[in-house]
Amino acid sequence: xxxxxxxxxxxxxxxxxxxxxxxxxxxxxxxxxxxxxxxxxxxxxxxxxxxxxxxxxxxxxxxxxxxxxxxxxxxxxxxxxxxxxxxxxxxxxxxxxxxxxxxxxxxxxxxxxxxxxxxxxxxxxxxxxxxxxxxxxxxxxxxxxxxxxxxxxxxxxxxxxxxxxxxxxxxxxxxxxxxxxxxxxxxxxxxxxxxxxxxxxxxxxx
Amino acid sequence: xxxxxxxxxxxxxxxxxxxxxxxxxxxxxxxxxxxxxxxxxxxxxxxxxxxxxxxxxxxxxxxxxxxxxxxxxxxxxxxxxxxxxxxxxxxxxxxxxxxxxxxxxxxxxxxxxxxxxxxxxxxxxxxxxxxxxxxxxxxxxxxxxxxxxxxxxxxxxxxxxxxxxxxxxxxxxxxxxxxxxxxxxxxxxxxxxxxxxxxxxxxxxxxxxxxxxxxxxxxxxxxxxxxxxxxxxxxxxxxxxxxxxxxxxxxxxxxxxxxxxxxxxxxxxxxxxxxxxxxxxxxxxxx
Numbered sequence: 001x002x003x004x005x006x007x008x009x010x011x012x013x014x015x016x017x018x019x020x021x022x023x024x025x026x027x028x029x030x031x032x033x034x035x036x037x038x039x040x041x042x043x044x045x046x047x048x049x050x051x052x053x054x055x056x057x058x059x060x061x062x063x064x065x066x067x068x069x070x071x072x073x074x075x076x077x078x079x080x081x082x083x084x085x086x087x088x089x090x091x092x093x094x095x096x097x098x099x100x101x102x103x104x105x106x107x108x109x110x111x112x113x114x115x116x117x118x119x120x121x122x123x124x125x126x127x128x129x130x131x132x133x134x135x136x137x138x139x140x141x142x143x144x145x146x147x148x149x150x151x152x153x154x155x156x157x158x159x160x161x162x163x164x165x166x167x168x169x170x171x172x173x174x175x176x177x178x179x180x181x182x183x184x185x186x187x188x189x190x191x192x193x194x195x196x197x198x199x200x201x202x203x204x205x206x
Numbered sequence: 207x208x209x210x211x212x213x214x215x216x217x218x219x220x221x222x223x224x225x226x227x228x229x230x231x232x233x234x235x236x237x238x239x240x241x242x243x244x245x246x247x248x249x250x251x252x253x254x255x256x257x258x259x260x261x262x263x264x265x266x267x268x269x270x271x272x273x274x275x276x277x278x279x280x281x282x283x284x285x286x287x288x289x290x291x292x293x294x295x296x297x298x299x300x301x302x303x304x305x306x307x308x309x310x311x312x313x314x315x316x317x318x319x320x321x322x323x324x325x326x327x328x329x330x331x332x333x334x335x336x337x338x339x340x341x342x343x344x345x346x347x348x349x350x351x352x353x354x355x356x357x358x359x360x361x362x363x364x365x366x367x368x369x370x371x372x373x374x375x376x377x378x379x380x381x382x383x384x385x386x387x388x389x390x391x392x393x394x395x396x397x398x399x400x401x402x403x404x405x406x407x408x409x410x411x412x413x414x415x416x417x418x419x420x421x422x423x424x425x426x427x428x429x430x431x432x433x434x435x436x437x438x439x440x441x442x443x444x445x446x447x448x449x450x451x452x453x454x455x456x457x458x459x460x461x462x463x464x465x466x467x468x469x470x471x472x473x474x475x476x477x478x479x480x481x482x483x484x485x486x487x488x489x490x491x492x493x
Contacts, residue, residue, distance in 0.1 A: 105414040112410070141279065147437055168432020168439065169425045177238060178420045198416055 023068070025158035029123040032134045032150050032161075035068055036118050043113050050113065058107035065106070070153065070160035071099045077162070078175040079191075082183050090188045097195035102171075104199065116140045118148075130154040240354050241423060247356040251419050254361055258401075266401035280324040281399045286335070287316045287323025292377040296338035300346045308333050337433060340377065341370025345434035354423055362426040 023038070024030040042060055043049055049057045075095040076083045086094065121135035131153050137145040151163040163172045182191040238244060270278065294309030312328040312335070320327040329335055344366050345351075352365025363371060375381060380396070383389040415421035431439045 101414070105410060108413050109410045141275070165432075167429060168437060169428045174421065174424045174428060175416075177424050178415075178417045181238075181420065182416070194416055 025068075028125070028132050028150075028152040028154075028159045029120065029134050031068060031152070031159050032136065033120055035064065036136070039064060040118065043110070049111055052111045054107050054111055057110040058103060060110070061103050061107050066099075066103070068159075068161055070155070070162045071095050071102075073153070073160075073162040074098065074102075074172050077172045079179055079183075079188075080176055082180075082188055086188050090192065093192045094188070094195070097192055097199060098175075100199045101195060114140075119145070240351070240427065242353050243355070247354065247423075248419050250356040250358055251422075253358060254356065257359065262397065262401050263405075266398050266405055269398050270402045270405055278399065278402065281395065282403060283316070283320070283326045284323045285396045285399065286326065287313060287320070288379050290316075290335075291379055292374065293336050293338045295377060296340060296343045297336060300338070300343050305336055309336060339367075339370055340373040341367030341430070342434050344370050345430070351427070351430070354427065362422060364427070364430065367430065 023034040039060065042064075046056065049060070072091075072095055075091075075098045078098065079086070079094060083091070083094075116138045119137050119139055121137065123132075123134055125132050131151070134150045134152060136148045136150070138148055139145045146167050147165075149165040150161050151165070152159045152161050163170050165171070179191055182194050186193065241247060273281075290309050290313045294306045294313070297303075297309055298306035312333045313323075315328040315331065315333065316323045316326055319325075326335070341363070349366050351367075355363050355365060355368055357363050357368060357371075360371060380389060380392045383392060411421070412418065
């Protein structure tokens with residue numbers, strides 16, 4: 001069960017993409033929908049990603065998805081309280097490595113996209129809300145729908161995603177315990193090192 | 207026959223070896239209050255991965271390769287339809303009669319119009335599929351998670367969910383098939399079909415996890431919370447503002463490890479919305 005969930009988790013992240021120019025960032029639900037539809041459109045028309053071209057998938061994620069994510073917040077949430085005492089340099093390293101890890105995994109998952117479609121659940125928010133959850137689900141032939149929720153916060157530059165929950169599993173908070181264990185043995189620098197090692201292995205495996 | 211016996215004894219000695227290793231490693235726990243027997247769990251996790259790699263995964267790969275997609279879907283639907291019977295019972299005892307009725311409706315529609323459950327017609331008619339089991343029912347009734355456990359073959363559970371699993375087996379219609387041959391075949395096909403349905407995702411989880419054991423554990427625990435709350439777990443505690451971000455491991459647990467292991471967190475843990483992060487992390491369903 002988990003493996004399928006994670007595939008979709010990663011896939012969903014990547015689905016949350018699209019060319020920024022045409023994306024409506026004024027409301028969070030419009031943002032999620034526009035970005036998702038753009039990525040779906042790209043996936044449908046570009047057979048090389050389906051064929052397993054991870055590099056191409058990564059490029060799609062890089063140009064379309066990333067602008068709508070707040071990686072600093074995501075990293076801070078995953079790192080937990082050590083974040084407060086980390087130096088600016090350490091924060092930057094952590095964010096870069098975490099971001100690389102996520103992008104790699106999502107790009108990988110994107111290549112397994114087949115015939116799934118995305119449905120958008122009813123969304124309501126007050127005009128004053130600055131922190132909301134947009135609910136969607138991935139519908140796949142032969143499987144039950146997988147709920148994908150996006151947590152967004154309002155910033156000056158518009159709405160930014162800071163977490164994605166797939167079937168109730170938060171991508172960001174799921175790293176907390178692992179990160180905490182790494183930092184207990186090696187401190188913040190130890191975590192950076194582990195993330196870097198992981199990222200380098202993933203690259204080599206590709 | 208001899209082969210089977212040998213395999214059985216191999217499996218047995220592997221279990222014995224794994225447990226022995228676990229006893230040794232058991233002392234070296236990382237101190238996660240939700241996972242007091244981490245050493246044992248890690249050993250069983252490794253054992254399960256080994257068995258999966260040697261037996262279940264190759265069979266599932268063959269199944270996926272040979273069976274056309276519509277057949278695979280039909281098999282998934284068939285077992286999903288049978289499972290709806292027990293899901294309905296769970297919804298009923300959780301005090302959700304409307305959901306229980308909808309589940310009965312699904313079984314009726316899918317068993318007839320859906321040709322013995324091979325087609326899931328009911329979802330298209332607006333009768334949504336639910337996911338319930340007795341572990342969730344216990345959670346709904348206020349039973350805490352208890353310690354995290356990795357069961358041989360069955361995989362991740364909590365102490366509560368392991369108890370739930372025993373009841374689920376009792377409530378599984380497949381177990382009441384008279385002919386033992388048919389029964390075992392059904393259990394086997396279901397296992398292979400389930401396994402095949404998540405083959406594609408494996409590289410993704412391997413790519414995502416720094417520590418696969420911990421990643422799977424934490425995802426399981428989050429997933430169960432979400433399921434118990436039918437997809438709407440209390441969310442605020444996930445995202446404390448940065449100033450007060452605490453890590454559970456930095457907070458002195460309010461419950462002793464043994465109390466957690468046997469009864470889990472008190473059901474009142476999530477009544478107070480300002481509960482400490484520790485309480486939030488170990489909170490249980492209580493409504």
